[in-house]
Amino acid sequence: MSSIILITIISLSLIALISAVILYFVAQKFKIVEDPRIDEVQAILPAANCGGCGFAGCRNMAEAIVKATTLEGLYCPVGGAKVMNSAAKILGREAPVTDPRVAVLLCNGTPENRPRTSRYNGASDCRISNNLYIGESDCSYGCLGNGDCVRACAFDAIHMDPTTNLPVIIDDKCVYCGACVKACPRNIIELRKKAKKDKKIYVACSNCDKGGPARKACNAACIGCGKCFKVCEFGAITIEKNLAYIDAIKCTFCRKCVEECPTGAIRELNFPPRKPKVEVQNEAVN
Amino acid sequence: MLKTFPSGGIHPPENKLTSNIPIGYLPVPGNVVIPVSQHIGAPATVIVNKGDYVKTGQLIATGNGFVSSNTHSSVSGKVSKIDTIFDTTGYKQPAVFIDVEGDEWIGTIDRSSNIAREITLSPDEIKKRCFESGIVGLGGATFPSHVKLSVPEGKKCDILIINGVECEPFLTSDHRLMLEKGEEILIGISILMKALKVGRAKIGIENNKPDAIDHLTKLAAGFEGITIHPLKLKYPQGAEKQLIKALINREVPSGHLPLDVGAVVHNVGTAYAVYEAVQKNKPLFERVVTVTGKSLSKPCNYVVRIGTPIGRLIEAAGGMPGDTGKIVSGGPMMGKAVSNLDVPVVKGTSGIVVFSENESERKEPGPCIRCSKCIGVCPLNLQPFLLMKLAELGMFERAEKEKITDCMECGCCSYTCPANRPLLDYIRLGKATVIKLARQRNLK
């Protein structure tokens, strides 16, 4: 009887010993040395795994934050400056100041402005229609309206307006992650600096064609006439490839360019109504 | 048991409405728009200016480099402008606009109707003539023909395969050409054989064209090395690799050219164009186009000058029906939908198919039920459902491993999908992206 117990104890101990040795060597062989700070940083991140930072998930973002020499260019859109500051504290670094920005669609090709010349009937995907042909209108730069940006947005900040067939961006929900910018095959979404009360003045057009063809394709096209460039007192407007661009940092929201623009390509948003003297035509755009 | 390729393929309704209608000659239109580049490869350069007077057959744009081709004026008249126009690519492309004045051909073209049988040119001269005359593959791919005739060092071609399959529904231009210009085609094939220095050529024709098979078989008795082979009806038999497999049972390895198995494939239309270029010194400026559609009152086959707006063709076929929903340049399986009637006929336009609103509307896609029908019909044995999903989700690296680039875009998967899923739309997107990514990788 006692011998059975003895044998059991010895054999079990031997098995335990051998297993322990094997486990030890395996653990040594497959050891992964990881910076413990990665876990700490990950704990701060929102764990939404939205991909808004440009990484696959929060873990990857945490790795990138720890490995990076500077936090420039790394930003968690969900957690915002608060999260970035606490991440910087863990690493003993300074978090760069990131201005809040907001996504803006550089196209105003509503069916009225931009007459339709065909009906797209293929798979509802901008990348496909962009590869296939010019799009439902004659403008080869404008919005295709198949909603890739809507699908790319993890924050429900973009939806399609069924009447204009253009995406509408909800400023309050936008965390300027840039997913829509990447998703758009025509690169017509821009992240602009957010102003007080969400005021916006921008050229809602991306057409680089010369004035004639651009105007023919769309009534609201920027024709590169340069009137806004001349009227701007702050040097905020540049014209390149027949297309005006308003620098959001230099712009003072004087709205002179809006009045000057012959096609209404420059849009103003979230301004109080103008004084009665000035024509209110542009307000209708809102 | 008739030959065909082994796996996959579909049997779409043939709808060959025009197979009994002889080829007519469409009058020269009032103005033409000739896209400068009508071939695959490096774009051509325009050599005429606004206001110049050009003759029919005159060179107006020269090909740059080896894989490129010349473009000729198809009419005589004045160059009104050089601008851009929507062509079948769906984007604006540079084109030469010509206002027609009379029809004065350049002097070197032999306009007599007698058939020239004697082949006097040497292989190299033939290749040069093909390049000069702007001959490209007329099946639709528009690959410059002289490139296919130049066998690179170290490779050997032992057989010429002629594609008379015309597996696309509706189209009959090759069929009619084989019936009406049989002898010229056979001479053209002999020229191609001489250029390639091969002793035999096989013409593959699907057995829905028994008259063409009979006609060419009788004629081919007088030509050494040319044989006619009826093939079982199956789409996409006209695809190069499928045709080679069906005719000579050689399988072109993935990512390789037919030349790697010793074969070169040309279309019957190309053979005819080669005949005209070599024997009659006539550059490629007109081609046979089938104008068809169930709703058209007079579907027909026409010899059409390159650059004629397709609206003219539809007019000649009885006018545009009121309920037209879609106009396709090419066949219904691989052709391209055009957005307006000003799109010009180019070298690759084998047909214009008009669909009514009902025929053209795509149905709402449903969820994939994994019925695996797309796998069953894929002639390349790919897994279309998977490739579509990968492309949709942007997983292009995985798609590359699944050989998305093997896809030849025949459309069998989309055709057969019971859930109406746009399989090929996404696969094409994935393929284009994978090729782009690979090119970027190679640059680095």
Added chain:
Amino acid sequence: MSNLLNISPSPHAHGKETTQKLMHGVVVALMPALFTSIFYFGIGAVIVTAASVISCLVFEYLIQKFVFKKPVTITDGSALVTGLLLAFNLPSNIPVILVVIGSFVAIAVAKMTFGGLGNNPFNPALVGRVFMLISFPVQMTSWPVPAGFKTGYADAVTGATPLAIIKEGIKNGESVSQLMEKVPATIQMFLGHMGGSMGEVSAIALLLGLVYLLYKKIITWHIPVSIIGTIAIFTTILWLINPEKNADPMFHLMAGGVLLGSIFMATDYVTSPMNTKAMIIYGCCIGILTVIIRVWGAYPEGVSFAILIMNAFVPLMNTYIKPKRFGEEVKNG
């Protein structure tokens, strides 16, 4: 131009096949089996089938409408097929409330939690059936004996299925030749005159369904043939080794759910492999598992479990077993 032209990528033609047509094809193929079960089990079969089909459709409708808040697609026929198949796997005198519970598990748990049609890893009807078999074993294994068309529902005479008779008998030490006298003759089994779940009893009706499915090209031969073939071969080997302990292959094929399972359940599009090579492996594995469960397992019948187990391997098979591509390996000359 007043009406704009449609633009879409090629192809510009589409075949006539639709999901709905395929599903309705399966329903048509199930009809012979439905009629024979009504013939043998009477009004009970009608009630169970109706309860199952209606509750499946209702659950699918409710979930799509109020949980998914997406367009309702119950007309595509998939819930109809699930309902019919579930009913076919039940005894004809089972209380209706249990049928409703089974339908709920089939549609809500096995299908909709994964996202609906096309996304479920397991065959919904089988999940419903197995759930009921484990939860209500008494009701699920008291099989009414066929007695012509009867209007009674609960008063049916119940008896054991041939498979259960054999299983019990062998456990009790009886030999197969003795047991064979207790089970219906082969011809009766072929026609369906035996105890069992509603749809599985009549081999002839199921084979008619198979012919229809193959003729309409709704399924390919690979899965049914490989399952039936494997079971036949495996049971023949066992039978040859010891005919006193193991039933003959003909008995194994006719009794129980082999035909129903191999023709209608294992071939379910969503939960079966997508290429022919994988289909054959899948079928063979189902066959082997079925025989193992039948001969050595605790349950007399194993088709449902075998199919569900293999369903779990389908994603793996789809990933690792691929058709040979055109031009992948070339042997010329």
